Amino acid sequence: MSLFWRIFALNALVLGLATALLLWAPVTVSVPVLLTEAVILVCGLAVMLVANAALLRIGLAPLDRLARLMTTVDLLRPGQRLPSPPGRGGVAELISTFNDMLERLEAERATSSARALSAQEAERRRIAQELHDEVGQSMTAVLLALKRVADRSPEPLRAEMRQAQETTRESLDEVRRLARRLRPGVLEDLxxxxxxxxxxxxxxxxxxxxxxxxxxxxxxxxxxxxxxxxxxxxxxxxxxxxxxxxxxxxxxxxxxxxxxxxxxxxxxxxxxxxxxxxxxxxxxxxxxxxxxxxxxxxxxxxxxxxxxxxxxxxxxxxxxxxxxxxxxxxxx
Known part of the structure; x- marks a missing residue:
């Protein structure tokens, strides 16, 4: 039964019961209305409203759960699903369709993330290789040149050249460390x-x-x-x-x-x-x-x-x- 017919049936049931009570129950309305009759009518109206609200709350509860899940769902936390209510009405079909949509979105997100991370790892390997081959070799050449200059320099200048050597060596170690972090060769080898x-x-x-x-x-x-x-x-x-x-x-x-x-x-x-x-x-x-x-x-x-x-x-x-x-x- 669709949501429309379910709500219509609930309201029809409540109104039908109220009509039956008016037809067969010993209840009359005077003009002017007496206090006891007014109390009975107000109580009957209150019962009708409470019953109608309770039935609608039960009928619309799956939609409330669906709305809450739609506002909190996160594709990085897969497996969030709503249990489908019994039957094959509109609400059950809506929840089933939403669950199917989540499965498709999670699969597509996983596929796109795999492609992006694969490209990221390839770029990391390329940068690490360039750091090792280009920057590392250039800094090694600079370090050797500084050593040769330091060996031929006079004593007052030799200390400064040694300091430049040490700074270059530390920078070379940092470049190698960055290359290892970008491309963990030890993971592939050991x-x-x-x-x-x-x-x-x-x-x-x-x-x-x-x-x-x-x-x-x-x-x-x-x-x-x-x-x-x-x-x-x-x-x-x-x-x-x-x-x-x-x-x-x-x-x-x-x-x-x-x-x-x-x-x-x-x-x-x-x-x-x-x-x-x-x-x-x-x-x-x-x-x-x-x-x-x-x-x-x-x-x-x-x-x-x-x-x-x-x-x-x-x-x-x-x-x-x-x-x-x-x-x-x-x-x-």
């Missing part, structure tokens, strides 16, 4: 655990953050795309801690749970509070969609922020990997 170990060591060295690592020894074999998503989410999580958390300690864990591999990052900073999600967190969610993972962000156990990325893993993929890369616990 695997996830070695890449995360190198990442935490790098952050600890440059930010002063004390990072504790914990890796389960029975991590499953993962696809290259999944490892890259785990690495980028860990990288973004540590970057957010260094920029915003004002934390002194952090913990990075990778553990195996039934049906999933969970990456966890916890800090003891000031916490996320009621702050809106920025581009970094939304970037985490977009990357998680590529591998069917979910990102959960909330308060940590030590007063800071907790980031959890759960990647679904097939039950048969429990072969341990990367044993030579240093699984277990460690600190940076």
């Amino acid at each position: 695997g996830l655990v070695s890449a995360l170990t190198s990442l935490t060591d790098d952050f600890a060295t440059h930010t002063g953050l004390r990072i504790e690592r914990r890796f389960d020894p029975d991590l499953p074999v993962l696809r290259r795309e999944t490892e890259l998503v785990l690495y980028r989410v860990a990288q973004e999580g540590l970057t957010n801690i260094a920029r915003h958390a004002e934390a002194e300690n952090a913990e990075l864990t990778v553990r195996r749970t039934p049906g999933a591999l969970v990456l966890g990052i916890v800090d003891d900073g000031r916490g996320i509070g009621l702050a809106c999600e920025g581009a970094g967190i939304r970037g985490m969610r977009e990357r998680a969609l590529l591998v069917g993972a979910t990102v959960d962000i909330g308060p940590g156990g030590r007063g800071g922020t907790r980031v959890s990325l759960a990647v679904p893993v097939e039950p048969g993929s429990a072969a341990p990997v990367q044993a030579a890369a240093g699984t277990g616990c460690g600190e940076a």
